[in-house]
Amino acid sequence: MDATDKFRNIIEKYKTPLFVYDRDIILSKIEDMKQTIGENFEIVYSMKANPNPVLLQLFHSSNLLFEVASSGELSLLLNCGIAPEKILFAGPGKTADELKFCVDKKILSINVESMREIATLETICSEQNTNVDICLRININLDSIANRRELNWFSTSKFGIDEHCLDEIVVFLRSHKRVRCIGLHVHMASNVTNHEILTEYLFAICHQIINIMDKFKITLKIVNFGGGWGNPNYLGERELDSYNLRQTYKKIAYLLKNSKINGRMLVESGRYLIGSAGYYIADIVDIKERANKNIIVINGGINHMLFLSSAFRIRGKQIPIGYIRKNKKCSKREVSAKKIYEIGGSLCTPIDYMANHAELPSDLKPGDYLVFTNAGAYTKMASPLNFLGHDWPSEVLLSHGEGHLIASPISLNDIISLQNRLQQD
Numbered sequence: 001m002d003a004t005d006k007f008r009n010i011i012e013k014y015k016t017p018l019f020v021y022d023r024d025i026i027l028s029k030i031e032d033m034k035q036t037i038g039e040n041f042e043i044v045y046s047m048k049a050n051p052n053p054v055l056l057q058l059f060h061s062s063n064l065l066f067e068v069a070s071s072g073e074l075s076l077l078l079n080c081g082i083a084p085e086k087i088l089f090a091g092p093g094k095t096a097d098e099l100k101f102c103v104d105k106k107i108l109s110i111n112v113e114s115m116r117e118i119a120t121l122e123t124i125c126s127e128q129n130t131n132v133d134i135c136l137r138i139n140i141n142l143d144s145i146a147n148r149r150e151l152n153w154f155s156t157s158k159f160g161i162d163e164h165c166l167d168e169i170v171v172f173l174r175s176h177k178r179v180r181c182i183g184l185h186v187h188m189a190s191n192v193t194n195h196e197i198l199t200e201y202l203f204a205i206c207h208q209i210i211n212i213m214d215k216f217k218i219t220l221k222i223v224n225f226g227g228g229w230g231n232p233n234y235l236g237e238r239e240l241d242s243y244n245l246r247q248t249y250k251k252i253a254y255l256l257k258n259s260k261i262n263g264r265m266l267v268e269s270g271r272y273l274i275g276s277a278g279y280y281i282a283d284i285v286d287i288k289e290r291a292n293k294n295i296i297v298i299n300g301g302i303n304h305m306l307f308l309s310s311a312f313r314i315r316g317k318q319i320p321i322g323y324i325r326k327n328k329k330c331s332k333r334e335v336s337a338k339k340i341y342e343i344g345g346s347l348c349t350p351i352d353y354m355a356n357h358a359e360l361p362s363d364l365k366p367g368d369y370l371v372f373t374n375a376g377a378y379t380k381m382a383s384p385l386n387f388l389g390h391d392w393p394s395e396v397l398l399s400h401g402e403g404h405l406i407a408s409p410i411s412l413n414d415i416i417s418l419q420n421r422l423q424q425d
């Protein structure tokens, strides 16, 4: 891929390393997802994937709900003017302060993951003479499809409440009068790009939810199918088949309605909505030619793109990487011989590699740029940004052919002085 035309002006104006998000791609992902799930389901954006406020506004204006996992994320959404009734809070280890914040703000749902959370909420509500609506986050038994490695599913985990504990939990809940269970939440899969596997998983959830509702005679106002939608992150992966998935969601909506579940049906997503809209662009600082290796060193690294380190070292996967020549005169039609490169960042740690088998032109030079695709989700804010004190990269939104700065670079000095100032207060 030669990404010259799309990015050259942005790079010249804002300098690298930087992230670029393509607004058209984000909007088309939202639209794809809406079309696929149909009007019975609502989309919840998992902001942990990318919490940039301008992107949050874009999702908000497309009428999405939001899922948060900390009071920091909740505060940010509220500061962006997003109404509490559009927000769900899920995640293990919610502290009493976080639970109180959710009760105070009256968010749409706290997705409760343990008995301790129920008891803490009861205490908070008694103190405030109020009640709270919650969803139970449950782990259903997926033994029948557990051989599907692609589900990224772990049988016992710190998340949610296991299905076999439900009898006990329901008795416990019924003895806590101020905490009312209004829904169920299942999130046990991530990044599934095969629609057949995703379909099996969604039907397993659907059947279990119907069973639970029948068994415990509960009325569900919210049925949350969690995430799972994958993005073709790596070389050789394919897009989810949205035609077939559409049939799946139609059948699920029918099954739930037939079982008298008339609550809101939710689908969560982070990476599908924002992953492929993002690009990470860095300068080539150095090229080292060794006897058996060609090594490119860039002015960024896993301090901005942590997931890439494990992608190829643990999973053996490579992402597509493009390039842009510094010298405009090199036409993109010019065909150069290719070479295999290792690509490393500028951190002093051997885990700071982004790829070990990138096929790129053999005549790349320091000053040329590399463009890492699928860099919209779980990148900048999911990386050790401060390690070794390089500036935080900027973020730019590409909209109607123009780049708009939506996050400026920040130096280690800025961050440390902010923290020291806060400590003196």
Ligand SMILES: Cc1ncc(COP(=O)(O)O)c(C=O)c1O
Pocket (backbone or CB within 6 Å): 046, 048, 049, 067, 090, 091, 187, 189, 190, 191, 226, 227, 228, 229, 268, 269, 270, 271, 272, 377
């Ligand atoms: C509860 C919950 N829902 C949804 C997601 C989003 O997952 P993805 O980005 O793979 O769509 C996550 C991710 O960790 C999650 O914890």
